[in-house]
Amino acid sequence: MSAAAVANPVRERVIQACNFRYAGRLSNENARTLTTLHEKMALNVASALEVYLGATLRMKLVSLEQLAIQDYTSTLVANCYLLPCALNVMENSFLLQVDIPLIIPIIDLLLGGGGKTYGEARELTDIDEEIMQSVSDLIVKQIERSWRTLNLSLTSGRCIRPTMISQIFPLNEKLVLLTFEMEVGETAGHVKIVLPTSFVGFLLRHLKEAQSKKRLNLRHFPSPSLRERILECNFLTSVDITHMRVLVKDLVDLRPGAVLKMKAPVKSPGRLTVEDVDVFEAAPVRNGTMKAAQLLSRSIEPAATKD
16 A cells, blocks of 8 residues: 555545435524523413413423424324414414313303313314404414514414314425413313424524624613712712811810811811812802802822721
8 A cells, every 4th residue: 555545545425314304403592592482471371361261370381393294283183272373474374272171171261160171072162162262362462472573463363173284384384383281270281382484484583683682782881880880979078177176175165156266277278078088178168059169289199008
């Protein structure tokens, strides 16, 4: 083998199979951003529903996943609550899915009951869907508030059957599925938000732009320096004659109306002190109806003391 071949060995090419179903997957950073956003949304939805229903309710985000539309539809049952909501910023919609076991106690609460389930989950009637519409609108309103950076309005439609999902999403569409666990009284179930990946990308771009603007605003309004903060502080200031000596008997004899002789020439200036430190020579004057001090010369800087 030649010396050149040893110095530059031929590298073998590594070929890996490509799975196009995983193209365009969410990055870890984007997944964290969506998770944080919708964790807050879950708290807002729970608070709003507690007030509206007058019952204890909990809701939390349990998973976020990206999957093909076929994988999502394969998990659906014939009897499920699917509500499409139009996105006015795009010619697209998202789905709100609520488990039937959750809907029954919610409807019972709205009708004045205690929020109990009666037997096994049944198929929803048109009246059930009408009653549930107000709750769905409230959830959609909280979703809209969470996406306020997009400045959009969401319009909820009417419930659809699983076979009609092809009218909402194209067959080649990838979906982002947000799964929330909800507890209404003693009943637990899931609420799911199904988003088209194209809209998720749109949402993430606007969230990053909003964060960038926030950082720029912070740069324009930096925190004040230590010197600027000190300028807002209060200090004890006095204009007087310092280092005066007075006999104790003169102090003992003081009465209202008495005159204490300071034994200092009238022409001698006093001192402006700040926290008992001489700063300026000063003479007492009047500024209108207010007492004032006319500063004369700067006092000698006091030497720094060492502990």
